[in-house]
Amino acid sequence: MVQVKMESNLLGANELLARKNRNLFAGQGLLVVNLMSSPGSGKTTILERTIDVLGGQLKMGVIEGDLYTDQDAQRIEKKGVKVIQINTEGACHLDAGMVGNAFGQLPSGDMDLMFIENVGNLVCPAEFDLGEDFRAVVISTTEGNDKPLKYPFIFRQARVILLNKIDLLPYTDFSLDKFSDDLARLNPSAPVFMVSGRTGEGIKTWTEWLLGEVKRKKP
Amino acid sequence: MHELSIVEGVMNMVRESALQSNIMKVNKLKLVIGRLSMVLPDSLQFCFQALSQDEFFRDAVLEIEQREILIQCGKCKQQFVLEDVYCYICPGCGANEVEIIQGRELYLDYYEGEEN
Numbered sequence A: 001m002v003q004v005k006m007e008s009n010l011l012g013a014n015e016l017l018a019r020k021n022r023n024l025f026a027g028q029g030l031l032v033v034n035l036m037s038s039p040g041s042g043k044t045t046i047l048e049r050t051i052d053v054l055g056g057q058l059k060m061g062v063i064e065g066d067l068y069t070d071q072d073a074q075r076i077e078k079k080g081v082k083v084i085q086i087n088t089e090g091a092c093h094l095d096a097g098m099v100g101n102a103f104g105q106l107p108s109g110d111m112d113l114m115f116i117e118n119v120g121n122l123v124c125p126a127e128f129d130l131g132e133d134f135r136a137v138v139i140s141t142t143e144g145n146d147k148p149l150k151y152p153f154i155f156r157q158a159r160v161i162l163l164n165k166i167d168l169l170p171y172t173d174f175s176l177d178k179f180s181d182d183l184a185r186l187n188p189s190a191p192v193f194m195v196s197g198r199t200g201e202g203i204k205t206w207t208e209w210l211l212g213e214v215k216r217k218k219p
Numbered sequence B: 001m002h003e004l005s006i007v008e009g010v011m012n013m014v015r016e017s018a019l020q021s022n023i024m025k026v027n028k029l030k031l032v033i034g035r036l037s038m039v040l041p042d043s044l045q046f047c048f049q050a051l052s053q054d055e056f057f058r059d060a061v062l063e064i065e066q067r068e069i070l071i072q073c074g075k076c077k078q079q080f081v082l083e084d085v086y087c088y089i090c091p092g093c094g095a096n097e098v099e100i101i102q103g104r105e106l107y108l109d110y111y112e113g114e115e116n
């Protein structure tokens, strides 16, 4: 009997492609944000609001990850922004290969800010580096404030956190105090923006912060 | 969950390597997974059972070693095992700039088989 030492990283292939994407994005001075949340937290709605504010001054693009449909891509297209749809056909996350292919279909060298809307899922997407500059995690008030503790890894990795549906706060038992206590232990350096995709509240503060990040990435 | 594709990936890796090493049959595979990696050992075992029906893998055992989460404090430089996955604050000095130095592993360590 023989033993064969492998020491092969099971995500190695993805990490290689992610590095390739990251170099490509950096070469164009393009800021790339990987947007993640549970299904229905409001990723697409926040994207629409963000495009409304920044679309006039920035050249934006969107890669939409969706299990089977192109409904989200259609919503973004209506806003006049270039969008490429990735159907994962049931896969629970986007990977760097899919993003690299989709990126190749966008007009090259012509963007300042690109969003990747990941598949709605707080578990698997966390493990797949797509080559993004940072991850933005959305959680909505209707999901309950136990989500950071139940899915610590994704919240720990977030560069920025958006608490959405704050218009619904009065109708939920979401505790803002508990939420900020948990995040203070889990990810103290991430800014938290409280927003409503419905009323537009808080969107301005978020887009101003984002604009700062875009400018920092520009050569 | 993507356990199924992970197991498929592992099995392909082993098949490819075994072909080069002239190994006809696998007895054991050893995976290392950190507690922070988003895969479930039970689910990996289940997928492996389901996929390993052919002659090459039929008698193989999948061994999974789980690694604790280890953090190092950016201030006092002490290392700790993180018991509580929600709390990234140094138990030694209370600083909140801690680095994860172990716990994200997800790799195939080795496999054992019989040569032709």
Ligand SMILES: Nc1nc2c(ncn2[C@@H]2O[C@H](COP(=O)(O)OP(=O)(O)OP(=O)(O)O)[C@@H](O)[C@H]2O)c(=O)[nH]1
Binding pocket: A037, A038, A039, A040, A041, A042, A043, A044, A045, A046, A072, A119, A120, A164, A165, A166, A167, A168, A195, A196, A197, A198, A199
């Ligand atoms: N009341 C309220 N509803 C919201 C808000 N933001 C989004 N919604 C609603 O929540 C639902 C889901 O929003 P989406 O933006 O599609 O959520 P998503 O995260 O993109 O969903 P998936 O892509 O399916 O994971 C829609 O019916 C939105 O109109 C908000 O701030 N307040």
Ligand SMILES: [Mg+2]
Binding pocket: A043, A044, A045, A072, A117
């Ligand atoms: Mg959506």
Ligand SMILES: [Zn+2]
Binding pocket: B073, B074, B075, B076, B077, B078, B090, B091, B092, B093, B094, B095
């Ligand atoms: Zn310390």
